[in-house]
Amino acid sequence: MSFDNAYEALTEQQDARWAFGTGFGDPLDGVDTAVPPGVDGPVLSAYCLALADDALIASQRLAEWVTRAPELEDEVALANIALDLLGQARLLLSRAGQVEDPVRGEDELAYFRDASEFRDVLLVEPPHGDFAETVTRLLVLSSWRLALFTGLTGGADPVLSAIAAKGAKELAYHRDYAAQWVVRLGDGTAESHRRLRAGMAEVWPRVPELFAAAATDRAAVAAGIGVDPAGTLPEVAAVLDQVCAAATVERPAIDPAGPVRGRAGEHTEHLGPLLARLQGVARAHPEASW
Template identity: 65%
Template structure:
């Protein structure tokens, strides 16, 4: 999901020679060769019209929520490139980030189409200020150590997998198609994170300490995942969205199973009501810092192509 670069890619000259590797990467009409080529389109043959009786503005807002979750989490995972404990983990985290970036592209494109204001996925990703983002605050928090990263990924993936599993039956055919593809991806994300949580939690005294600290840092952001925004409530009643409050039981069951295997205790939660603050555009300063980096090239060179 990059702005198109104005100058030709250095490898483009090689594409003129038939049968080379770059040409194979660049099959299809999408000029963004680094992502989205050579894969089956999950929306092929899907009716992209807004379902009857569904408010287009609500649908656009909901797709922004889900797309922003994926986009911001993808960026946080990409920040682990060159920083993970092993090269294999860098590759794994980069692949997970790419899965989420793919989900973000589809969801932001759906949001722009439903909104009808002429904004495409790039405009939504690169040209909104922090207050226009609708992601949960879990994904925007600054990275900590590897234990923190695995705690956040486990929490995020367990929650998102439960969400996507329900959205596979959405009345909106586009959401249903995106969710059906995403379930397969996020199931791996959850299992990958769970494996590391168990490995670190049931490992050495130091790894256990770091894993417990990561969970403690992430846990205050968990209740917001299940707070219901008014858009989610309306679309859940219309059979389009998933009620976030209904995801908690499955989430708890998964986390209890993983934490038991990791010999770790569940961190305590603060009692009292919780608002869907991120869904309402209320964010921490960490999001502004993240977006300053994510959006810097697009804002410095508006309309550029690459």
């Protein structure tokens, strides 16, 4: 299919993934939103909040590539991936707030929590540097998150399962996009190969945390609503091995016993300034309707 310009491609493209994810249908249509019997509301809320924070911060960071991406096609792709993650964050924040007592809305959770109250993994926090670092980070994040969401589709909470089912479709595209770029850079020129290796060196120290079970994860697994992150390592490692082999780079080792920091509320110096930009308008006008 050909288009006269990029804006026509955005409005006329029939592939739903280019229209802000997998379409505009409500993923919770017909889903019972009551907390299932035997499921602990605070445990469910804390788990959804952690997954939401990962997506919210990652989305904000990817949005920083708008007007800075190497090509217009990649600017559109990264913006759409950011919007997918924002959509996941909104659904998860809504579920987290819905089962709290008292109930809190997604805006309150996104805009009126301080950095110490966020539970995102550290991988998503630093500003993006070189494009090779960005696609490496996206490959790892999307591979890990896809493995989690695939497992969550069979969980005890039907709302979280529905959110995961929708998100898994989006994450499969995110992983594919990042993998193609990693291979292109690694198996390209000497300079692109160097940049990819530098990007991997920048990203990898924050990878082990993804597979370390925090208290939130353990409680969610015990409640039948969560996935043990350590159990996702074989699948993620297999994907990364395949991509790295095609990219002619060696995959660094992953220690699944990495320290839990972000999930425990310990963050990098980058999160505070990011939240100041993200939350500034809402905090300046706390009574406004968004």
